[in-house]
Amino acid sequence: MTMTKAAPPGGTAMAVAKRAAERVLWARIAMRRKLEARAGLIRPLPADMPDTDVLRDADAWRAAVEECKRLRLPLHRDVPKNWDALGAVGTVLRTVGREAAVLDAGTARYSAILPWLRLYGLCDLVGNNLEFGADVRRDGVLFRYGDITATDFPDHRFDAVTCMSVIEHGVPIEPFLAESARIIRPGGVLVVATDYDQDPPDTSGLTAYGKPVHIFSPDEIRDLVAAAARHGLRLRGELALEHSERPVHWNRTRLSYTFIRLAFDRT
Numbered sequence: 001m002t003m004t005k006a007a008p009p010g011g012t013a014m015a016v017a018k019r020a021a022e023r024v025l026w027a028r029i030a031m032r033r034k035l036e037a038r039a040g041l042i043r044p045l046p047a048d049m050p051d052t053d054v055l056r057d058a059d060a061w062r063a064a065v066e067e068c069k070r071l072r073l074p075l076h077r078d079v080p081k082n083w084d085a086l087g088a089v090g091t092v093l094r095t096v097g098r099e100a101a102v103l104d105a106g107t108a109r110y111s112a113i114l115p116w117l118r119l120y121g122l123c124d125l126v127g128n129n130l131e132f133g134a135d136v137r138r139d140g141v142l143f144r145y146g147d148i149t150a151t152d153f154p155d156h157r158f159d160a161v162t163c164m165s166v167i168e169h170g171v172p173i174e175p176f177l178a179e180s181a182r183i184i185r186p187g188g189v190l191v192v193a194t195d196y197d198q199d200p201p202d203t204s205g206l207t208a209y210g211k212p213v214h215i216f217s218p219d220e221i222r223d224l225v226a227a228a229a230r231h232g233l234r235l236r237g238e239l240a241l242e243h244s245e246r247p248v249h250w251n252r253t254r255l256s257y258t259f260i261r262l263a264f265d266r267t
Contacts, residue, residue, distance in 0.1 A: 018108065018109075018110055019109075021077075021110050022108075022109040022110040022138070025074060025110050025115060026109075026115065026138040026139050026141075028074055029074070029115045029118055029119060029138075029139050030139045032072065032119060033118065033119060033139070036119075043071065043119065043120050043121075044071070045090065045093055045094065046067060046071060046086050046089060046090040046093070047067055047090075048090065048094075049064075049086065049087040049090055049091075050087070050237055051087070051091045051191075051236040051237050051261075051263035052235060052236055052237035052238070052239065052261065052262050052263050053087065053237070053240075053260070053261055054196065054240065054241060054242070054243050054258060054259070054260050054261075055080065055083050055084070055243065055247055055248070055258045055259040055260070055261075056242075056243040056244055056245065056247075056258070057243070057244050057245040057247055058080075058245060058247040060083055060247070061079065061080040061082060061083040061247060064082045064083040064086045064087075065079055065082050067086060068082050068086060072119075073086075073112070073115075073116050073119065074112070074115060074116075075112075076111070076112045080247060080248045080259065081112070081164070081165065081259075082112065083259065083261075084164060084165070084193035084259050084261045085111075085112040085113055085116065085164060085193075087191075087193075087261050088113060088162050088164060088191040088193065088261065088263075089112075089113060089116050089117060089120075091189060091191050091236075091263050092117065092160045092162065092189065092191065093117075093120060095160065095188075095189045096159040096160050096188060096189060098120055098121045098122055099122075100122060100124070100158075100159035100160055101124035101125075101126075101157065101158045101159050101160075102114075102117055102122060102124070102125055102126070102158060102159065102160045102161070102162065103126045103127070103128065103153070103157075103158045103160075103161045103162070103183070104125075104126070104127045104128075104161075104162050104163070104164070105127075105128060105146075105148040105161055105162065105163040105166065105176075105180070106128070106129055106148050106163055106164075106166030106167075106171070107127035107128070107129055107143070107164075108127075108129065108131075109127065109136065109138060109143050111127075111164065112164075113162050113164060114127050114141050115141075118139055118140070118141055123140060125140070125141040125142070126141070126142045126143075126144065126158075127141065127142070127143045127144075128143070128144055128145065128146025128147075128148065128151065129143070129145070129146065130145070130146070130147060132144055132145045132146070133145060148163065148166065148171065148176055148179065148180075149171065149172055149175035149176045149179050150175065150179060151179060151183060153183045154183075155182055155183065156182075156183065156184065156185040156186070156188075157183045157185075158183055158184055158185070158188065159184070159185060159188045159189075160184065160188055160189045160190070160191070161180050161183065161184055161188075161189075161190050161191075162190075162191045162192075163176070163180075163190075163191070163192045163193070164191075164192075164193045165193055165194065165195070165259075166194075167192060167194050168194045168195045168213075168214045168215065168216065169208070169209050169211050169214075170211035170212070170214070173223075173224055173227060174227055177224075177227055177228050177230075177231045177233060178231050180231075180233065181228075181231040181232050181233055181266060184266040185266065186266055186267065187265075187266065188265075188266045189236075189263060189264065189265060189266065190228075190233055190263070190264040190266065191261065191262070191263045191264075192224075192261070192262045192263075192264075193259055193260065193261045193262070194216055194259070194260060195214070195215045195216060195248070195257055195258075195259065196215060196216045196217075196221065196241075196257065196258055196259060196260035197215050197216075197217070197243075197246065197257040197258060198217075198218055198241055198242055198243060199217075200215040200216070200217050200257065201215065201255050201256065201257060203215060203253070203255065206253050206255075208252065208253065213253055213255070215255070215257050216260065218241045221239065221241060221260060221262070222239070224262070225239065225262070228262075228264050232266060232267045233264035233265070233266060233267070234264060234265045234267050235262065235263070235264055236263040236264065236265055237263070241260075243258050245258070246258055
């Protein structure tokens, strides 16, 4: 695999700020785990959410934020993203349990998925990203360089793969699905979340992280689900692609849209 390191989004100053936030987050995670272990606490699972769903209105992400607070999960700073992260973590825990090996594909070291799973006691946790250089560990979680379309992990290495708000940034869908299917064991699960709208706004001329801004349409989501099936990834639940609001607003692009979360069983 060719090591082509991506430039940090937002430039050097933003990268320094993110690194500081990352260290604070992981210090909090380690301290919380120690306190809960001393008290003999067993964390309750998140309230049930559909494995496959669309963020239909702002009330849905507000409810997810309140559930995160109840569970003492550190909130994602982009508050609507707590909805897709909470749903993904719930799906992983209910499907493969607290002994699972999980990859968060295309993660940042300050993202929500791996810290939350660590609080639930999972020990075999990995995050990869083209931005990463040398391996870094945070409270036992490994962060390493990696291309989510062509990793160097062995076949069936993971019980679950999550990929949150990544594929809309120019990721080739078919290679990503093929690679996910290769590294997930049969009976495992893939959870993908991405920007979506039933009638996507015009993104012509807009770029982010060096790529054109893209918001998935209903037809593109259907195509993604069909492609996943070709690789042995069967959608959990039903596609219901309508939404009453556009509860996500990206100030940088002045776009409003929503999120979709898709869960697949590895057959």
